[in-house]
Amino acid sequence: MSTQYTTRHAIHPADSKSYDTTKLREAFLIEDLFLQDEVRMVYTLYDRLIVGGAQPAAGPLQLETIPTLRSENFLDRRELGIINIGAASTVTVDGKVISLQNKEALYIGKGVKEVIFHPADSGKTQFYFNSAPAHHAYPTKKVSLEEAETVELGSLENSNHRIIRKVLINSVVETCQLQMGLTELQPGSVWNTMPAHTHDRRMEAYLYFDLPEDQVVSHFMGEPQETRHLFVKNTQAVISPPWSIHSGAGTASYSFIWGMAGENLDYNDMDKVAPTDLK
Numbered sequence: 098m099s100t101q102y103t104t105r106h107a108i109h110p111a112d113s114k115s116y117d118t119t120k121l122r123e124a125f126l127i128e129d130l131f132l133q134d135e136v137r138m139v140y141t142l143y144d145r146l147i148v149g150g151a152q153p154a155a156g157p158l159q160l161e162t163i164p165t166l167r168s169e170n171f172l173d174r175r176e177l178g179i180i181n182i183g184a185a186s187t188v189t190v191d192g193k194v195i196s197l198q199n200k201e202a203l204y205i206g207k208g209v210k211e212v213i214f215h216p217a218d219s220g221k222t223q224f225y226f227n228s229a230p231a232h233h234a235y236p237t238k239k240v241s242l243e244e245a246e247t248v249e250l251g252s253l254e255n256s257n258h259r260i261i262r263k264v265l266i267n268s269v270v271e272t273c274q275l276q277m278g279l280t281e282l283q284p285g286s287v288w289n290t291m292p293a294h295t296h297d298r299r300m301e302a303y304l305y306f307d308l309p310e311d312q313v314v315s316h317f318m319g320e321p322q323e324t325r326h327l328f329v330k331n332t333q334a335v336i337s338p339p340w341s342i343h344s345g346a347g348t349a350s351y352s353f354i355w356g357m358a359g360e361n362l363d364y365n366d367m368d369k370v371a372p373t374d375l376k
């Protein structure tokens with residue numbers, strides 16, 4: 098079978114305080130999202146967001162439904178956002194071939210019956226995806242980096258100079274609840290999302306990538322006054338509960354994809370925490 102998935106339950110913040118490193122990692126870190134010729138997913142109970150990776154090599158891979166969905170097709174009641182983090186390749190959506198360069202994104206709406214991930218002509222193909230429950234069928238749309246809503250934040254002096262590209266955002270594409278974007282740390286900068294924030298209205302998932310294989314990111318999570326960290330390697334993902342900060346410092350520059358689902362589509366609806374207020 099080329100589709101593998103596991104379920105992650107939602108954790109109460111008071112419960113998470115007592116977790117040791119192993120338990121914290123089992124609850125929030127996704128280590129093996131990309132494996133050759135497999136579609137791998139984690140079904141989270143945070144807004145029922147699915148975090149997935151597809152790495153076709155020998156042949157195409159289909160986005161198959163999973164038993165938890167109790168639906169004939171994966172997208173019968175869901176929407177999907179895909180970002181290509183590997184070599185230029187294609188995705189077919191109900192027979193229509195859509196090419197995606199590295200870092201290009203694709204929104205696929207509810208009701209689509211068939212999504213197929215194709216291997217690249219040369220190089221490693223890795224498609225990262227997030228999927229959330231959907232109530233309405235919005236059109237499929239490809240979004241290039243140029244079409245993204247882009248903001249530059251931070252400074253080299255604060256080691257947090259970064260470019261945030263909001264690709265699947267309501268000013269660019271209509272979605273039910275999914276938002277996705279890509280943040281690139283500029284050379285010499287290592288801190289993402291510092292100052293940190295929470296947004297109790299939305300959960301978030303992070304995928305760290307473009308990180309050298311021998312380097313790591315220390316991802317910070319937890320309530321602002323009760324933080325913990327997870328050491329994360331290249332192409333590993335982190336589930337961020339709505340009550341948690343999500344921020345990281347790398348031993349090298351890196352990029353990451355953030356995806357959100359929940360109560361609203363207002364990217365700026367976040368509660369910032371001053372660095373000096375973190376504990």
Ligand SMILES: O=C[C@H](O)[C@@H](O)CC(=O)C(=O)O
Nearest residue numbers: 259261280289290291355367
């Ligand atoms: O709610 C928004 C998300 O946490 C990210 O967009 C933050 C981010 O990319 C950054 O500041 O580096």
Ligand SMILES: [Zn+2]
Nearest residue numbers: 294296301343
């Ligand atoms: Zn956030």
